[in-house]
Amino acid sequence: MRKRLTRFLSLALVLGLLWFGTAACASQPPSQFDQAQQESTQRGADAVTKESTKGGEFNVFFPQAEGEYERVFAQEKQGFAEIKLKQNGQDVAVMSINDVKNNPTAANKFKASTQAIDGFPVVQQGSTATALLVGDRYQVKVLSRSPSFTPQDREAWLGRFDLKGLENLSARN
Template sequence: MSFTALRQLCVAFSLAMLLFIGGCDSPQADVPPPPPAEQVQPADGQGAVSPQSLPGSAFNRFFPSASGEYERVYTQEKDGFAEAKLKRNGEDVAMLAISDTVNVPAAAERLRNSPNQIAGYPGATLGQTQTSILVADRFQVKVISRSADFTESDREAWLQRFDLQGLSRL
């Protein structure tokens, strides 16, 4: 075997070993350790579920009914949270949600301090797509646009279609 062939073989072997060893490296090596258990937040952003939180099924009856070209499709229900899609002619145009703010006190505080009122409740618009209100100083009712033609005024109108009085007595 010539010196050139031996050198090429050594270089090829070295590269293969570097790839092999590099591929065995833990992918979490640069990831910081998780926070202590009491600070872990679920991926859906709803926060840790408090034992005082109401079941999501308790919220379903307060959602607006489907009518005309609109269809309501429930998509998620868990302790302290219920969500439904609002569809118009088969297209998702908005998400409707009710959450118990005992799980996310910061959401209640942000709304409580809002100078805006929607349907007689403290409310706020977040960014270009979300509008929410605080009912009974506890329940966040939110409408999120999923279509560019579902505007802030549409979100406010749909917030008013929830059974807010019923929810306030929950």
């Protein structure tokens, strides 16, 4: 009886190991995180570099809100800062400054620019975003969040940033 029990347990152990080994080797569909990682790698985005500017340093370069507009600081991290622009309490745009040191290929799109604001190259990104590059280092972007916020509005707000101050920051860093 004891011999049969030992044989049974041994067989169960072998079958369990075989099943576990087969299940571990079976291909699993990629998770949403695997896909995001693959896409960011394909775009050439690297991890945030230590040399990128701290997001808090960008806050002074954002335009001041006036009249029916208000600014809401939304996000700040190494190499990036973002502000929501509200008009009469409703989100109309998002403004950001991004250190392209974290993704150097992001500056390539400005090489073919035919438009400039205060001497800095400007590009349209789709139908809702306008961006400019300061000192080959900082991408300043305004994204429309409302159909009423036009490309002309985006360009006007880009011109309100302290672009010369940001250029001086890029020269120091």
